[in-house]
Amino acid sequence: MKQSEIKETSTADLQEKFAEARKVYSDFKMAHTISPLENPIQLRNHRRTVARISTELTKRKVQ
Structure with a gap:
């Protein structure tokens, strides 16, 4: 998921x-x-997606 999305x-x-992405990452x-x-780069991509969503939620909570 891109930052713009x-x-x-x-x-x-x-x-x-966020809940769905965390579950997928943990799976x-x-x-x-x-x-x-087969493609361990998927781990990195999912971890970064979770981080992006978490960051945006925190940013919205602060505002």
Whole structure:
């Protein structure tokens, strides 16, 4: 998910996407622990997506 898409999304939708993204990231992480993923770059991409959404939610909460 790109930063521009995140900025345009409503706060309620972002909270839903944040929960979903964290679950997906945790699933990928667990799968990678059990047996290596074919494309481990997916872990980094999902981790960064979670961070982007979290940052935007925090920014909106402060304002």
